[in-house]
Amino acid sequence: MSRDAATASAGFQWDDGLRRLADRAGDRHAPWRERVIAACEEELRRRLGMAFTVRDLAGEYAGASAWFLAVATETAPAHPEAWEPSVVMDAAFGRFRRHAADFHGGGA
Numbered sequence: 001m002s003r004d005a006a007t008a009s010a011g012f013q014w015d016d017g018l019r020r021l022a023d024r025a026g027d028r029h030a031p032w033r034e035r036v037i038a039a040c041e042e043e044l045r046r047r048l049g050m051a052f053t054v055r056d057l058a059g060e061y062a063g064a065s066a067w068f069l070a071v072a073t074e075t076a077p078a079h080p081e082a083w084e085p086s087v088v089m090d091a092a093f094g095r096f097r098r099h100a101a102d103f104h105g106g107g108a
Helices: 005-024 030-048 054-062 064-077 088-099
Strands: none
Touching: 005 054, 005 088, 030 054, 030 064, 030 088, 054 088, 064 088
16 A cells, blocks of 8 residues: 555544544543543654654554553553544544644544
């Protein structure tokens, strides 16, 4: 898969994660998901800084499964419903994408 295709694919996954998060916004687990998302965004800031592109973010996403679960379980150890990567990790990347130097408002 080319780098541009990988970036586009990641963007679709992030958008889907944001939609899934919105669908679950009113449930009792929402506060824990938000805490894990905030912790993931902090980890992304640490890894990428504030000067990055969407392509850089997609590159980090490719390896995020290596660190996501550790961040999630440390942040919400008694709340495994807040660890679902297809919702929480993807939404965190979708939100963080808005800080990319080349993000122009596409996606969710």
